[in-house]
Amino acid sequence: MTKEMLLTNGRVYDPMNRVDGEQKDIAISDGKIVERVSGKAKTIDLKGRMVMAGGIDMHSHIVGSKLGFGRAMCPEDHRKDPVPKTKVTRGGVGYTMPNSYVIGYRYSAMGYTTVIEPALPALKALGSWEELEDVPCLDNGLLPLFCNSMITFNYVKEKDISGLAGYIAWILRKVGGLGVKVVCPGGTYAWAHGRNVRELDSEVPDWGITPREIIRGLTEATEALGLPHTMHLHPLNLGRVGNIKTTIEHLEAIKDIKGHKGRKQICHLTHMSFESLAMHEDEKAKPEWKWVSSGGLELAEYANKNKHFTVDLGQITFGPATTMTGDGPFQFTLYQMTKNKWANICVDVEMPGGAGVVPYFFDPKSPANAVQWAIPLEFALSVNDVWRVIMTTDHPNAGPFTKYPLVLSWLMSKKQREIWLEKVHKFATERSTLADIEREWSLYEIAITTRAAPAKILGMHDVKGHLGIGADADVTVYDLDPTKTNLADDPEKIIKTFGESYLTIKGGEEIAKKGKIGRTPVGKVWTIHPEVSDELWERANKELEKMINRWYAHSFDNYPVPERYREHLEQKVVIDSTSVSA
Amino acid sequence: MTESEKVFQNVVCPFCGCLCDDLRIEVKDGKIVKNDEGCAISKAKFLSHDEDRLSTPTIKRNGEHVEVSFDEAMKRAVEILTAARRPLVYGLSSTENDAHREAYKIAETLGGVVDNTSSVCHGPTVLGVQESGEAAGSLAEVKNRADLVIYWGSNPQFAHPRHLSRYVRAEGEYIGDPKTGRKIWVFDIRKTISAGVADEFIRIEPGTDLEILGAMRAILRGHVLDIEEIGGISVKSLTEMVEKMKEVKYGILFFGLGLTQSKGRHRNIDAAVRLVQDLNTFAKWNMMPMRGHFNVAGANKTSTWQTGYPFAVDYARGYPRYQPGEYTAVDMLARGEADALLNIAADPAAHFPRRALRHMAAIPIINLDPKRNMTSLMAEVNLPAAMAGIECDGAAQRMDGLPMYLKKLIDPPEGVLPDRDILKTLHEKIAKEVG
Amino acid sequence: MQLENANGLGEVLKMSAVGVDVLLTSGRTLKQGRGMEIGKLSSDYFDAVSICEMDESTLKVLGIEDGDPVRVETDIGSVVVFGKHDRRAEPGVVFIPCGPYANAVTGSDTLESGMPGYKSIPARVFPAKGETVPTVEEILAEMVGVG
Ligand code: SF4
């Protein structure tokens, strides 16, 4: 039996189809947006409420060993936020690291329907698939890390882009990945030596290659394969004052690489808030926190001139956060700074030295934190093309995803920014241009940054991020008549509106209503299957068997994630990469 | 080779936290006849897997275990659990992750407590980590890089028989000859068999781990200690050791129950964590608990993502609460608080101290296990289960956090189901009762 | 430790049934692991866990041979096990593999940690010639009063 639904009298914001607040009906049949439905369809009169596609978060740490470590290490984090079970939902805990069920519920209650985990150690993928089974109400995807793997290094050293592409294809297929993630290329590896690599042209220990060669190699391989999502980059020197210079150097280093089939973008720069720390202009200035200033404007100006990359914010929100990155050396520095508890996680040959977890509190009265807060806002409000800017908090690094409504209020309301500039340390005003910025994002722009643009950047835009015919019926209705309120004047209303959807529909099913979860289906896990030539596939298998059996502490045979953990969840997207030479 | 002969390669051994994945298992006429590569314990596990089994469900009538149908045993189990006011769900370390999921559901639906066996092995490790963090190591990194390997309060030759040969006395990419390329030190109160194969054995006085670790940290930080010796070790030789530890390329501290169970418990771990964190200022250092049961690390992991907490979880209020010392199994029993026990893939009767046992005898126990064991002798209801990693598949977690897939090699005895299926049915029935 | 010059003293100690003060510790052994996998009610398991390992001088003081029964007593209780010689052991520390015999003399207080004190329990070992070592079932029954 077909399941039909008709949403009438909504005010629709659907930038991919250039719909900007028009009154429209949305017809749904069998989980898809359709032209029209029969008279039997369940009809919901939205009475002028605002409608957008389901929200898409392209960078949020929702599963995996880092998060597990963080959760286990910080019971004090969860106990402040108990979540009792209901007839439909499981019990749990919230705060900065909710348990898996509550992650699904809370995203859904805010109107999100797709969330991507951006840091998967490929050899631990089985664990993440098991965990995704328990993250309800959302579609997901996993981005495996390729940046500090000895296998990557081996191919980069040999300047063997085909070999590297074969390896990427093999990993994406065998463990179920969505794209290529790069974290602190070469630096995390050096952490196995207790060191870091700070410059693009410094050598990576043991290998005699440089971070420049690594990111170039991985970008070239990604484009050769034609992966829908571009190379997802967390550059060197994260969280180091003055690192805006390094970040732009990374972007420059790959600028000339040709996009697959002429596409403009070849890189996604993630959590720019941590990568765009400038140094205050002063002759005494040193790369120390007291000299930090915002590099948001500088990056925005660079982005306005150079179109080859997209960016997500990693917006700092004040209050507790839990930092967790694949950037082991950064995490150690943060530990030395804060003396908070510190976990290092090494995940074998993918990232010797590995990741780290350190709890953190972003304090509005801290000069450094205030500047960090201003950076992404300054950037976002200075970039011309919102299609290249995604709102995230790099959950839970810069704050939990439940702070998104607050972030939106900063982006949409100058009034709100003024209120906050009063509250936070004066450095936010003195060391950034934020106070002078008049711009306020419109609802159309919000729909771009939280729906259409991430879908595009992830390459899921055929069916996600919009409400055109044929799209997945992931729909969010907000309890707001946009013709009746000027949100910029009413920041509290922004927070209230985006804090809780009026209705969240995923795959044609009503999941949440006014913040209450009514259904908890398990979503799909999106994966990319590059079909490469038989020769390349054979070669990859042969060479990887050798390398894995030599370098790892478990066998090649036991590396892949078995079908039984995947088949019921997986949404395979097969792409033709047979043009990559063997 | 005939139809009835099968050889399985790269089989994961479901006994200890090493989860060695290189076994070659031969099956003939539905029976396992050979285990190549496995250690003595592994061989015993595979070759004797069908001995001493719980063959049929039983319930107790007038003090006697009576064989009953699966449904009847289930019915009794549901009666017991739904009548209980403070049920305890316990075990989980010797079964695969999907069974855990069902166990947490049962605890939540009942409003009971769920704890895993880590509370009596590396629970203190978790507590130490919650205090200070952890510089966690991985076995591949150890194999490729570690030039100094310390075992503290751990006897791998007995408890993890292939740990040394697979990861430590093995060739590594940046180590060369493992015999000369790395040093092994053993700290223990007894000269164990592992101490016998180490390069150095450091005998410490029982119960002095905390003092010694603290002294090492003080020395590392440049403090002068005005004592001659500590815990049976002279301060001079302790200082020499610390100097060597600062100069390694990559050091790893493996620690066992000798550290977690002895005086100081989680404080010992806290001290070890802090020592290793401080060592990172000088050299690369990591640490790793020597996890015992093959999936006890997995139990902590599944509990953490599903409840938020790694063990000792109480659902009495409809949401998970965490408190070791309160919701841990030994305490729940010794205090006389639990009034029913659902025991899954563990043998508390063989491992809990006297007072906890005495209370176990006073409450109804529902016991899921492949084999007869001491808990099965006491249980009100016994439900035979398939053996994970031999008779049913599943996922488990190695001591360094690596997830591994356990294969199914042969069918379980007729009518015997995997833990996950038994628990799933049990949960459905309970949910129906509880509403 | 009053174990030095133990030769000849053993008889006296035995006669007066004075035990030897030790620290009792427990832990895993290879045999215990194997025995467990063969079956907790198998003779392999019984043989593996119903023992107390000690150094030569302690055996001498107790005046017993390798394999003779000994009684181990702590504040919690007492248990009869086979005294075994461990050539690597030193005076002052004895060892019972983890299992029901060790548990019979282990306390349940976890000091709010969840973990009972399985290691380094103050204990006294006595010779127990003529006493029998209970089977796994018997010791369980003795501990809990059921079979
Ligand atoms: S060391 Fe452990 S996992 Fe490896 S074969 Fe022996 S018992 Fe099995």
Ligand SMILES: [Zn+2]
């Ligand atoms: Zn991130």
